[in-house]
Amino acid sequence: GTISYQISMHCMAEEAAIMYELWTALEQAREYKWVELSHPLDNDSPYWAGIPDGSVELSKMVYDWGNPMLDCLIQTFKFPGQFGTHIDFPGHFLKGGLLSEAYGARQLVYPLCVVDVSEKVTEDVHYAVTVQDILDYEAKYGPIPDGAFVALRTDWGKRWPSMDALSNFDAEGGEHTPGWSMEALKYIYETRSAAANGHETIDTDASQLAAEAGDLACERYVLSSGKLQVELLCNLDQVAPAGAVILAAGMRRRTLGLAGEDALRGRGVSYCAACDGMFYRGKTVAVVGGGN
Secondary structure, rough: OEEEEEEHHHHHHHHHHHHHHHHHHHHHHOOOOOOOEEEEOOOOOEEEOOOOOOOOOEEEEEEEEOOOOOOEEHHHHOOOOOOEEEEEEEEHHHOOOOHHHHHHHHHEEEEEEEEEOHHHHHOOOOEEEOOOHHHHHHHHHOOOOOOOOEEEOOOOOHHHHHHHHHEEEEOOOEEOOOOOOHHHHHHHHOOOOEEEEEEEEOOOOOHHHHHHOOOHHHHHHHHHOEEEEEEEEEEEOOOOOOOOEEEOOOOOOHHHOOHHHHHHHHOOOOOOOHHHHEEEEEOOOOOOOOOO
């Protein structure tokens, strides 16, 4: 009995040592600089102009202080996935592609590389990052590591809170914004082995390249490659170009757990009425849940 007790105490001590090691690591991490890279989530958050009217309703009061049933504060939040600073998962452009439920917290932590082209953007709002820009970055900071999140710093996020300045529309409604080029994206994903990319603009593609292609070809390439990206980042000027870590935490969509659900995702099972509602116009559908 004494031997088993000692063994149990020894195992508990080992477990505690591991636990305390993580606590120590957390205390050490708190000593570093923490930078919020997301715009605040409210009714005035930036979003793509194509989002239908009525898709956004944040902070609607359903319980307020003094409620006789329960004295508390409860608000509801309704918004499409592509609202404010957001993650685009492959299934956003790839039919049947992975969506948020396929990613846990462990898959959304990355070494962060910030490629700065902000000075070039001040000279040309249509500037598309080049492979040479990334080679110049690597010459200074070393190769982009495997599994990295590569963020494109343009300082475009400083145009917020003006939605007009962020979209930079002309009189005909055309956008004039910087962004990624196909060559640069292929370099970080194919020559290097990045896991994700991000940018401060509403869309991935530099607007002039998107106009020439007649499509968001760069965004389609990223998501069709099974990668993910974060749009509408901010405060990249406060982050070290190399050596930082990004926590790209998002909400995991709750699934129904029904047989065949995975196989039919994007082929009949949809989670976003604002994005996919048009595909079901005039058809009989079943709505499950209350938007959560």
